[in-house]
Amino acid sequence: MQISIKALKSFIKYNVSVAVTFTAITGYIVYAQSINLEILTLVLGVFLLAGGSSSLNEVQEYKYDALMERTKNRPLPTGEFTLKQAIVISSFFILSGTLVLYVQFGIIPALLGLFNIFWYNGLYTPYKRISAFAVVPGSLVGAVPAFIGWTAAGGYVFDATIVFIGLFLFIWQVPHFWLLMFKYGTQYEGAGFPTINHVFSKFGLKKVIFVWVLCTSFIALIIPLFLSQLSFWFFLMVFTLNLIFIGLFAKLAFNTTEEINFRKSFIGINIYMMFFMLMLIGFHLF
Template sequence: MRTLGAYVCRSCAAGVRRSQAPTRSASSLAGDRHKTSFSSFFYDNHRWAASARDALPASSPVAHSVRGHSVGAVYHPEGTAFRPAEALTPRKLARVYVQLAKGNLTVLVVLTAMSGVAMCPLPASLPVLLSTAVGTALCSASANAFNQIQEVPYDAQMARTRNRPLVRHAISPLHATGFALATGLAGPALLWTMTNPVTAALGAANIALYAGAYTYLKRKSIANTWVGAVVGGIPPLMGWTACGGALLPSSLDSFHLVLPSFLGSTPTAVADAMLAVENPLAPLALFLLLYSWQFPHFNGLSHLVREAYAQAGYRMLCVLNPHKNALVALRHALLLVPATSVLMPLSGLTTWAFALTSLVPHAVCVNAAWKFYRQGGEKQARKVFHYSIWYLPVLMGLMMFHKRGTDWGSWLGLEQGETEQGAGEEKETVSEP
């Protein structure tokens, strides 16, 4: 027993001696540094400058921390741990610009804006169509670039965003800011010149909402998701106004309701379609489609990456209340049914046949959202996200197919053949003695 006690005492004494050794922990090293500024998140490699390397011997240890422990690292000039960034060729720079603009998201924004152009009864010339697409893309690129400039410290903490251009130092913050400013000025200017001031104002408002309110609220309140949904609902309105559609009613007569034929509505498809230009219910239906669609789409995705949002400190509903996150997705999946299947034909955008055919994609997505709400698992969240991807183009395709005033027979050449056949029969009747 005495030998064991002596051994324990010697072990304790050795531990005390080690704890009193003049070693510097990670916390003490952090305390010696100057207060971290925002710019240090972008470039903190000045410590490896040539002057700093020359001042250190080849075997001089550089202390850094790994999981809270102080570790001595040896700097080797011939090593490949620190290498200069590659020069930006025009091709690489273009790729960086696409990443700053979040190319996939920008393409989706342009497609949704084109849905507003397609559903507007008024014709659109080719210059207006192209300028709307390019102007919307520039506005989206600016908003996404400003968003990444502000979120570099937080993107670096998330696995799915740590490879963005500013995080990996592929481009300087000043260069990225210049790109954001150039696209942010060019987009509204192009829309103002080629379309109208209302469309340009909507594009500028989208930049301010996304790069300002939405980005700020992501770390402050769960309301950021609702603000982001408004941002997603504006592009169809830009396409609608670019063709001359109105957002606000000019008079009470503008609220023209197109009822089904069995309720006494007269079959004046072309007249009802033209009345939709002044009907504020038409742009409201386009806005609600993209607004409510955002919640099943984003809430399902955010549930899958909620750990990353929590690590970066974002106040997301999927982190703070996963059950309510699924409930909100279900609510808006249900809201999409009256917002599209009822409001669109009622406003004159589509025929009432759209109310029947659109029930199929609605039923599939509502069923997936219901299972996500009841079970709350990652499998159900992934289904909601995947279903929302094909749901939007399918619904837009049905809207185009059932667009009021569109004569698909003349497009396919069916009516022309029937007309020629009828004219031939009439000619034979006249030529008979």
């Protein structure tokens, strides 16, 4: 079967899979405090699993994707992939990723990867059709890759450091997703998904998002206490980053109009997470 690179990247949600892999790298480096060639195997395994899970999600939701402007050009709704091709690709990615993690790092990282697929594809994806709050338990999916990286480096899965990093990623996911509802909520509703827009007014939703932002920042400020060594300068950097983050979303929450600058807010919340992860990596490498 002939498959274009562009279609494959769309099918495996390439950008999302890269972001997932990045959090696994962070977990690995925070524990190992170094980079070696082994991390390339981690990148391969996690990327394959993330791509497999994302593509399986498209198999599960292709009929709904066809109803939304945002997703109607994905390979399954357009017919670029047949359903059989899509299932084969998804299965290959999941099995390959699991095998890579198991052979190189052992049973725990591999089981964590499979657990994440079960949680995302088996629970969260169908639950989205039922509840506007599905993103809350579903956000666990964003935290698990950091645990995969941590345990691949030899860390204990319930160590306080990785638990708080995972908690940070878990909480961050919620406002990140609910921001999407300001722009795409109507499309989701048109495809039959319940949305948070029918639970809160736009004014109310902005304030709910701000509360989740505050919780995210609170956890970020606690994490330095659980790292291998305390550093005033690292804490100061984290504190400054969070002041900027809170300031951006305070302006969003308390302005007098219902509308928001979606692009600015969405880019801001993603840059915040990326910078915090990079700060964790830098602190443990230099």
